[in-house]
Amino acid sequence: xxxxxxxxxxxxxxxxxxxxxxxxxxxxxxxxxxxxxxxxxxxxxxxxxxxxxxxxxxxxxxxxxxxxxxxxxxxxxxxxxxxxxxxxxxxxxxxxxxxxxxxxxxxxxxxxxxxxxxxxxxxxxxxxxxxxxxxxxxxxxxxxxxxxxxxxxxxxxxxxxxxxxxxxxxxxxxxxxxxxxxxxxxxxxxxxxxxxxxxxxxxxxxxxxxxxxxxxxxxxxxxxxxxxxxxxxxxxxxxxxxxxxxxxxxxxxxxxxxxxxxxxxxxxxxxxxxxxxxxxxxxxxxxxxxxxxxxxxxxxxxxxxxxxxxxxxxxxxxxxxxxxxxxxxxxxxxxxxxxxxxxxxxxxxxxxxxxxxxxxxxxxxxxxxxxxxxxxxxxxxxxxxxxxxxxxxxxxxxxxxxxxxxxxxxxxxxxxxxxxxxxxxxxxxxxxxxxxxxxxxxxxxxxxxxxxxxxxxxxxxxxxxxxxxxxxxxxxxxxxxxxxxxxxxxxxxxxxxxxxxxxxxxxxxx
Numbered sequence: 001x002x003x004x005x006x007x008x009x010x011x012x013x014x015x016x017x018x019x020x021x022x023x024x025x026x027x028x029x030x031x032x033x034x035x036x037x038x039x040x041x042x043x044x045x046x047x048x049x050x051x052x053x054x055x056x057x058x059x060x061x062x063x064x065x066x067x068x069x070x071x072x073x074x075x076x077x078x079x080x081x082x083x084x085x086x087x088x089x090x091x092x093x094x095x096x097x098x099x100x101x102x103x104x105x106x107x108x109x110x111x112x113x114x115x116x117x118x119x120x121x122x123x124x125x126x127x128x129x130x131x132x133x134x135x136x137x138x139x140x141x142x143x144x145x146x147x148x149x150x151x152x153x154x155x156x157x158x159x160x161x162x163x164x165x166x167x168x169x170x171x172x173x174x175x176x177x178x179x180x181x182x183x184x185x186x187x188x189x190x191x192x193x194x195x196x197x198x199x200x201x202x203x204x205x206x207x208x209x210x211x212x213x214x215x216x217x218x219x220x221x222x223x224x225x226x227x228x229x230x231x232x233x234x235x236x237x238x239x240x241x242x243x244x245x246x247x248x249x250x251x252x253x254x255x256x257x258x259x260x261x262x263x264x265x266x267x268x269x270x271x272x273x274x275x276x277x278x279x280x281x282x283x284x285x286x287x288x289x290x291x292x293x294x295x296x297x298x299x300x301x302x303x304x305x306x307x308x309x310x311x312x313x314x315x316x317x318x319x320x321x322x323x324x325x326x327x328x329x330x331x332x333x334x335x336x337x338x339x340x341x342x343x344x345x346x347x348x349x350x351x352x353x354x355x356x357x358x359x360x361x362x363x364x365x366x367x368x369x370x371x372x373x374x375x376x377x378x379x380x381x382x383x384x385x386x387x388x389x390x391x392x393x394x395x396x397x398x399x400x401x402x403x404x405x406x407x408x409x410x411x412x413x414x415x416x417x418x419x420x421x422x423x424x425x426x427x428x429x430x431x432x433x434x435x436x437x438x439x440x441x442x443x444x445x446x447x448x449x450x451x452x453x454x455x456x457x458x459x460x461x462x463x464x465x466x467x468x469x470x471x472x473x474x475x476x477x478x479x480x481x482x483x484x485x486x487x488x489x490x491x492x493x494x495x496x497x498x499x500x501x502x503x504x505x506x507x508x509x510x
Contacts, residue, residue, distance in 0.1 A: 018043045019464060020275055022265045024253050025282035027056025028450050029440030031236045031247075032085065033280050033457035038245030040465055045273065046245070047265065049252035053230065054237055056282070057411060057441070058450055060230030063404040065354035068316055068345050068362055070408055072329055073229040074099070074222040077451040081458060086223065089236050094223040095349065100326060104392055105164065105333040112331070123164075134158035147417070150178035169333045172340040173366050174310055174414065182415040226351045229450075253283070255291035258433055278464050280457070282440035284309070284410050285426060292433065300429040303422035307445055308414035311369045314343075314362045315385035316404040317395070321346070321359035324395050337388045338373070339363045358401075363389065369409045378405040413445040427474060437463070437473065444474070452476055 019042045023030045026048035038044040053059040060067050075094065077083055086094060103110040108122045120128045135158035146152040149170065153162045162178075170178055225231040237247045252268035256279055263276040281288050289296055289304035296304075330342045343362035345352045353360055363385040367373040376384075382403035389395045413419070423445055430436060437460040438444050440453040448456070459471040 019277045021045070021278045021280060021464060022047065022256075022263060022273065022276040023280045023282075024256075024265075024288075025056065025440070025443070026050075026054040026233070026237070026247060026249075027282050027440055027453070028058050028233065029443060029453040029457040030280065030282045031055075031233050031240070032454040033439060033461050034240050034245055034247070035085075035089075035236050035243075036458065036461040037464060038240050038243035040461075041243075042464070044240070044245040045276075046240070046247040047251045047253050047267065048247065048249050049268070051250035054247070054249075055230045055233035057408060058229045058233065060225075060228030061406055063316065064318075064402065066316070066318055066345070066358075066360050066404075067228045067230075067352040068314070068360060068406070069228055069343065069348060070314065070406060071312075071364070071411065072341075072343055072348070073224075073450055074328075075224055075229075075232075075450075076222040079451060079455060082451040082454055085454065085458075086232065089239065090225055090232055093226045093231065093235075095226055096221050097224045097328075097348065099220050099222055100328055100347065101330065102325075102327050103165070103331045103333055107334075107393075109330070127160075131158060131160045131164070134160035146183050148179050148183055149181035152183040153178075165333060168335050169331055169340060172332075172338075173412070175366060175368060176414075176416075180416065182417055182419065184415050184420060224349055226349060228349065228352055253291075255293060256281075256288075256436075257293040258436070259293075263435060276435075278435040278437065280437045280439055280460055282438075282443035282453075282457075284442040285423075285438065285445050288438075288443075289426065292436075296429050300425055303425040306422050307419060308416060309369075309410040309442075310366060310412040310414055311374065311407070311409045312340075312364055312366045312411045313374065313381065313405060313407045314364050315339075315381050316406065317361045317363065317382070317385055317389060317400050318402040318404075319359050319361070319395060319399040320401065321357055322395065322399060324359075324393075330394070332392060334392065337391055338365055338384070339388045339392075340366050342389070342392075342394060359395075361389065361395065374407065378403070381405050410442055413442060413447055415447065419445065439473065446476075448476075 019037075021033075021037055021042055021044050023034045023044060023046040026034075026046050030046060030048075031054065034044045034046045048054060053061065057070050058073050059070060061070065062068075075086055101112040103112050110122060111118055123131065138155055138158040142155045143151045146155055150162065150167070153166050157166075167178055170181070174181055240247055248270075251270055253265055254268045255266045257264040257266065262274070263279045265273045265276060265279065267273065286304050286307050286309070290301060295301075325344060326347050327344055328347050329344065332339050332341060341364040343364065345360045345362060350356065365373055365381075373381075382405065385403065386397035386400050389400075390397050430438070439456040439460055441448045444456065446452070456473045456476050459473050459476065463470055
């Protein structure tokens, strides 16, 4: 017998059997978990309902050779683990790109982050003075225990700045009055050097300039896959297959069932797959919970169905490049137009366009699935996009040569006044289902950035490999400060990584 086979035969009885893991959804979270687990010689099967694209909202769609991002994805993280993952997947195909954004307000474009003199000049002396007075009033007479977005932001920056730089855009994004949006969302997304801090630092320059007191400068470069974010996840799929994992496209999951110590995955258009030790789901909670067997309690089912989502669509306009703007995107703080943000895909990467003489813009419209905007014909939406692009001065309708529409359901989990209580009910119920992990933005109903979603998957993979609950995925921090400040990969996990659970809280290994 060959020596290597003899050695394998000797140690075979002591080798741990590979765990069998089902992954629902081939977005950033699902594929991150699948990659790490298949690389660790676990048996992984990914089920993705889309027949063509992987990457979820981080996919790259294509039309006549023009590639476009779904929402804009900067590849930047303070987590070295995440940065190293991206580098391991794409290497030199991750290119460095300049970061450039502006705000359109009152028929003027403001640099973002705001330059103090520009902001004061464009707002005008009187308006600037009123903003300062409003800020001082908010600090002197704050709203006690703010529960909604409007009150939270008003406390931080004054009512006048809230109305100028927050109200219109926020209500476009969420389709809900700011009084009805939970303050949790403000605390999570408007923290550190985000839009609000840029405004605050521009108008109210801090007196203390020590490194400990002043928030670091906004990032001015970021990495980006050469042909769009979907490239990251398309290559990731190939590497998963290379490790022996499976990624099954056009394979939706209808339900999952825990029985006799393992999981069965029932599929919409294929036979049931059985014998999984673990299930990792990035499917929207509202879709997953009703389809878990044994059935969850009525209270938990009701909580899952009470979760809400905001959808959006992108009107892609292909046009002659007149070099009107070079920003990655522009936030539209103007109630006279419906569009919320305008992307310039050429600025994300010149490789996104097949013809350098052309430009490709993406006008983002936030809506609810099934409403009038969502159900409008593509022709109507393209005409609307051309009209509004010209109205805000970013191009002329006559220069548009073609258009395309992408609809994205469940783009953003809504943080209303009851979402947290609903999530707490669901989290408590899921303790009754061993081996089930929820990951990612929709999987956890968290408004995560891409790398936060990836970190939840990384921690799930670590728990599975260890056979015990070392990390609580729900503690992955969802705030945005890390994304807009600091050095790339500056911390090993940093704010993203929760501490390990106490020893007594772990469950027995499988």
